[in-house]
Amino acid sequence: MTARIGRILASLALLAWPSACISYYDVTIETPARPKLTVSPFQRVLIAGFLAGGIDDVDANLETVRVLRSQLRSKSSLKIIEAADPLPLAEIAFENASVTTRLDGSPDGLQKPDLAKQAHSETELHAREHIFADVEFWKRLGEEYQDALIVTGTVLFTGGPRMRTVQRDDEVVDAVGRRHATSSLAFGWFTTYLLKPKFIFIDGRSGTIMYTESFREEVVCQRDQNVPALSAYFELMDRVLPTFLGTVSNQKIRTSRLLFK
Amino acid sequence: MPELQGASVLAKLVSGAAILIVVSTPMSYADARGEAKTQVAFGITVAQRGLWREATYRFERAIEIDPSYPAAYNNLAIAYEQSGRVEDARKAYEKALELDSKNALIRQNYDLFREIHDRANRENTR
Numbered sequence: 001m002t003a004r005i006g007r008i009l010a011s012l013a014l015l016a017w018p019s020a021c022i023s024y025y026d027v028t029i030e031t032p033a034r035p036k037l038t039v040s041p042f043q044r045v046l047i048a049g050f051l052a053g054g055i056d057d058v059d060a061n062l063e064t065v066r067v068l069r070s071q072l073r074s075k076s077s078l079k080i081i082e083a084a085d086p087l088p089l090a091e092i093a094f095e096n097a098s099v100t101t102r103l104d105g106s107p108d109g110l111q112k113p114d115l116a117k118q119a120h121s122e123t124e125l126h127a128r129e130h131i132f133a134d135v136e137f138w139k140r141l142g143e144e145y146q147d148a149l150i151v152t153g154t155v156l157f158t159g160g161p162r163m164r165t166v167q168r169d170d171e172v173v174d175a176v177g178r179r180h181a182t183s184s185l186a187f188g189w190f191t192t193y194l195l196k197p198k199f200i201f202i203d204g205r206s207g208t209i210m211y212t213e214s215f216r217e218e219v220v221c222q223r224d225q226n227v228p229a230l231s232a233y234f235e236l237m238d239r240v241l242p243t244f245l246g247t248v249s250n251q252k253i254r255t256s257r258l259l260f261k
Numbered sequence: 262m263p264e265l266q267g268a269s270v271l272a273k274l275v276s277g278a279a280i281l282i283v284v285s286t287p288m289s290y291a292d293a294r295g296e297a298k299t300q301v302a303f304g305i306t307v308a309q310r311g312l313w314r315e316a317t318y319r320f321e322r323a324i325e326i327d328p329s330y331p332a333a334y335n336n337l338a339i340a341y342e343q344s345g346r347v348e349d350a351r352k353a354y355e356k357a358l359e360l361d362s363k364n365a366l367i368r369q370n371y372d373l374f375r376e377i378h379d380r381a382n383r384e385n386t387r
Contacts, residue, residue, distance in 0.1 A: 025308075027309060029339060031377060256373075257342070258366045259335070259336045260332050260335065260366055261301050261305065
């Protein structure tokens with residue numbers, strides 16, 4: 001009986017041995033990622049401007065145009081058109097809406113005067129998005145800049161104090177000096193910033209949309225930290241930029257893989 | 262009688278040959294796997310030092326020696342990925358999974374690979 005149990009245990013040990021013995025090695029690789037968009041037909045890229053909304057502390061249109069131009073200039077081989085100012089897309093959308101209103105009625109139930117105001121919510125931004133479907137407008141702009149690839153879209157940047165629960169990770173040292181990781185839930189007032197950019201890539205030759213990509217990034221700060229809105233905007237934009245750059249240019253992505261014998 | 266003796270010798274020869282085949286086949290398989298493992302081990306060492314060209318050569322060599330060794334294909338796929346040979350990497354990962362479909366390490370690497378290189382197929386509105 002004992003011998004039989006011994007044989008069973010030995011068989012089980014033999015079965016378990018291969019999986020238990022696999023040792024692996026974590027390596028970091030830099031894998032080249034091809035751009036999602038074929039940009040070779042375009043000589044140049046125009047970062048035209050954005051429909052921006054949210055808090056007034058940050059001019060999301062201006063800042064987004066600046067940061068995208070600067071990133072594309074330094075981290076891609078594309079030629080960037082340094083147009084003087086970002087297009088005031090909200091105003092253009094308002095002017096175009098007057099035509100739309102006369103012909104089709106008010107877009108999305110918003111009256112013409114509402115479109116002239118600064119958008120503060122996603123719904124208000126959405127009401128102005130008809131500008132991106134205006135093929136003639138984008139085609140004219142493309143012709144003006146030698147059939148460039150046009151980058152535009154919407155940027156919603158909101159922020160303010162909010163009551164919420166956040167998870168807090170801490171490290172505690174016990175009586176014998178061992179360190180332990182603990183996590184707890186904290187409920188209270190926090191300053192929350194939210195960035196929701198939608199990048200729209202338009203073919204300047206035809207005025208049609210080639211590709212759109214949307215993001216949502218959020219940062220929660222302690223109220224006593226007094227994080228300026230502009231600083232939070234850049235922190236959130238930094239998270240989005242690698243993917244944005246990967247859309248139009250070759251990028252090297254650092255990632256890890258497991259080698260094994 | 263001599264006919265019986267001849268038949269007995271022939272039977273011994275046949276059984277001897279059969280034993281030789283049975284014994285030598287697993288041995289040569291073990292030898293090939295052992296040699297391939299040596300190549301893979303060296304490949305891992307140089308890959309950890311960033312010498313990916315040498316690592317690629319070692320993993321390819323391991324596959325030549327033992328074409329049924331999943332780890333060699335997995336590691337070769339990683340080396341190809343590092344050098345931008347995306348389609349070769351994909352084939353190597355798929356071969357590794359074909360050989361060892363339940364291997365969680367290969368599956369994890371392949372999933373990460375696809376997450377990066379299949380992005381182009383995501384939301385693409387025209």
